Amino acid sequence: MILQELNRYYERKAAEPEAAIPSYGTSIENISFALVLDENGKLLNVEDLRQEGAPRRPRKMVVPAAEKKANGIKPNFLWDSTSYVLGMDNKGNQKRTNRCHDAFIQQVRTFCLINDPGLQAIISFYERDYQTIADRPDWPEICGTNLVFRLSGTPGYIHERVAARDAWKHCMGQREIGTIGQCLVSGKAGQPLSRLHPSIKGVRGSQQGGADIVSFNKQSFESYGREQGANAPISKEVTFNYVTALNLLLANYSRQKVTIGDTTIVFWAEHKSVAEELFANLLAPEESKSQTAKTEEDSQTAEKIFHLLKTIRSGKRPGDIVPELDESVRFFILGLAPNASRLSIRFWISDSVETFLIHIGNHFSHLEMARQFDNEPEFPALWRLLCQTATLGKNENVLPALAGGMVKAMLNGGFYPQNLLAVVLGRIRAEHKINYFRAALLKAFLVRNKKMEIPMYYDPNRKDVPYLLGGLFAVLEKAQSDAIPGTNATMKDRFFAAAPATPARVFPLLLKNAANHIAKLRKDPAKTGWAINIEKAIQDSIAHLANFPTTLSSEDQGLFMIGYYQRVKDLYTSKNNTVNTSEEN
Template sequence: MLIKQLVAHARDRTDLPPPYYRNRSVRWAIDLDSAGRPRGDHLIDLSTPEAKAGQMLATPYVQRSGTGSLPFLLTDTLQYVLAAAKDDSDKQIADAQRRNADFIALIDRWAKDEPLAAPVVAFFHSGAHTKMVIPPGAAPTDVVAIRTDDGWVHALPSAVTIWGDIVRQRKSSSDEIGICLSCGQPGPLLDTIPEPVKSGAIPVPGGRGRDAQLVSINKSAQGRGGAIQLANTPICDTCGSRAMSALNALLADPHHHQRGNDNVMTWWLRRPAPISPLASVRDASPEQVNAIIEQVHLPPVRRAAWVDGNDFYAITLSANQSRVVIRDWIDIPLIQLCENIESWFADHAMTDLWVDGPQKVPLWRMTAALGRHGKQGYVKDSAPTGAARDLMAAALHRTALPANLLARLIQRIRADGHVDLARAALLRLLLIRANPALKETLVDGLNRDSTDAGYVSGRLFAVLEDIQRTALENINTTIADKYFGAAMGRPLAVLTMLRKNATGHLRRLRGTRRPAGIALDKRLDDVLQQLHQELPAVLDLAGQGRFVLGYHHQRAADRAAARQAAANKAAAVESA
């Protein structure tokens, strides 16, 4: 199904390179006149300050395998084109000369029925290529292309046709005819997929990685029934080349992929649409999110045309050496995806300390919230590996998140005592997706009616902290700085002690700031009335999560009330 949908996507695109061509950085050019003489007898440097690796061109490419030289047609490395050896040893010089001879033989095959090939043939058969001056900084692995008065010779239609034939001979079984798994048509089948996933397209920890095969079975123990290569995955050369060309194009498009530490997710739609599903989840852009949610709540007859009959596809990849590992595959109707995304934002929407109303949180902020928090904010790359992938998968599939993320988040909150919008939103999401019944209790703002012991304990801690702050001016260390982590796990012991201390603070407020003292005393009583049982002695991970949410909700509600009171006072003064 993956190959089939990639092939369908390739048919709808006009920007893909020809079959068995790849967009590569070409560093050097050989410019030939009509007689095959190089202009200037030296290589032309195609690099610029903006593109130091050279000019990006669609050139012949296929993964080299085995011990043979297997040159590319008309465009290859200096080792093939000009016999540039890796070093001065006799072995390397002989190897470069052999590769160059194979490269020229491939040109001769193309030139048989191509009149425009005359300058190229003359250049190589006259030996002019051996007299070319190679700049000192050039590496044998630099790519070089050939240009004549007719343009880049590798882009000529005859070159595209001959190169396709060459690749099919290299990669297909000449005696193997069968039904393609993708298109369902009979014809020659591939032994291996000619084009790999481009090196660097899949993040690899600690390095750039290398070309990786989407389907790679070269040991009998790996294949079904001992079969190797593509015996159990019959694919024709057309579908194989189109699928890989589309996949590499998607992986190179910043608008159609999301990279993690060790994986990449790429997506596409059956038909174009004015939304970017991954971007809407990743960045929580109001325009994108509102456009998606609007379609969910409209009756089917009023939905936009880009929704009806449209489908969403996404694949998550990682790499193991030179093999691609498929972590996830999504193939669902677009309207179902919109519903999943709407549920994602509904399940994590959270009130903030500084802004009124529930907020939608970008996925990248929730990922960062799983890491360490220091004086400068969240420490870069301190979130667990794969967290962004797990969050995105939960958003797109509408599933629960891995249980270890709750343990990780609680551990980080206990360690640094920091609770903000991102952490509170992620906590609500983790708890609700693990236990949907909690959605009635863990709303996006303060739930004054909840009697959950963990939630009310968190509210109580927030009120006690506010009492301390109000009673003691210019305080350097609050009870949250000292006891928040302990109170999360052992509310009974910690909150009992803090409540006794608050009695003295309230007594002081009645003498110095009586209205504030009365208001805080009433708020404390309101919270305590919700405790229909004794404070819990200990809380499990989920209970600690509800404690944190109660604490965050109470603080956010108190600050919202303070902002409203200040606004009312200012309005009264202005109207007086």
């Protein structure tokens, strides 16, 4: 299914006139320099093709398809590194470099004996002393890079000439055909099957040279006596199509790619749709409409995404915000993660745009929580939420399975990973800190996985014991901070981890200390009214507690943390609550 849809996506892009996608037998590679030759093969110049900038980067260029070399010696056609093209590099193994260079020259002399000025110039080039190129002052920059050839006074490059293309077709036809069979993807019979599939590049954490989705490179991976190519029978043309399509989606400039944790996500529609432009921002929205955009266009896009997210979160149809969006379009989302020399399929989800929007809207609805600060995003990006589960808040410390599970739950509407609750509680206990993002994660987990009803703001009428205890802890903490401002060791520092785990052991001690704090506040005439309100709030909470539970389950501890967070927010921002903060001063 995955390879079928990637093959269709390639065919769709290839049919678009404006799409710069390589055709079968070609690939897009990094090219740094061109050897400029005259018709007699004399090297006139080495043209720098790299893009301007610091540092200068190779240019992306369509060339004859790259060989998958692994550890073998396989020259590319009319382009390659200096090891193959010039027989010189800085790898320190000249014997192997000479073999690479001989293979390149042999291929040129075998397939380029055509009456064409460009091809004849390359043949003549190898009859001259071309290794003096190493005397050039810019040789250190040239050494090790990929080179192409250009005929002086002629536009384009030699590998683009009609004669060169014909020579390349002949070269491909002479190569080992290998196993013939029916293609598993296209269904066509009598097709040459791929034994090795080209590498997929652009997945975070994978090898620099790329990795494979389909790979059978050892006899132990074969089954039922099938050869490696027949074990996953995919034609060479379909192999080229799906790899090219996936590499296009994974390119650095791609807007159809999002990376969350160790999972690289690509997405596309069955036909051209505005959804492909919107989904990156829907999967990873950043900040709210108040964020200052760099350009007017960025500002308009951010505003549209913000209103679209508000629309789908409320369960309304997005047609008013994006009227050109066809919600019936089939949409595909693929999650990839590195796994040694291969790629792991973290998830594959296929559904209509409408269904995905419903699931994303539900995700943000479950996350909806009173923000601690006004500048925090109303629609927090998943990567920001996941960083709250990681040691030191670093993206690289996010648990891989947790990241993939969170993305999948967001997209298919399923349960959040079961370990999400334990991981978030663990970070809160370790850091003695619950913020907007962690409170939102706890709420989303309890609402979706445990079917609890949890409000966005503090609910003074809620009587759940864990919720009451969390709110009570917030009031007791406020009493201490007002009575003893600037204390070195607060009750939060000492008891925040133990209070939700063993309430019966901790809260009697906290209440005893609170009595002293309230007594101290009463002695200050400016805070007498505030002390009375705190005492009332404590009594209101205790009135609904028959006794303090010995311990709380993980779910109840999550509810405790939400009650604490919302009560703190209420204490410091609300004017109409049980504890009237206006009397504090």
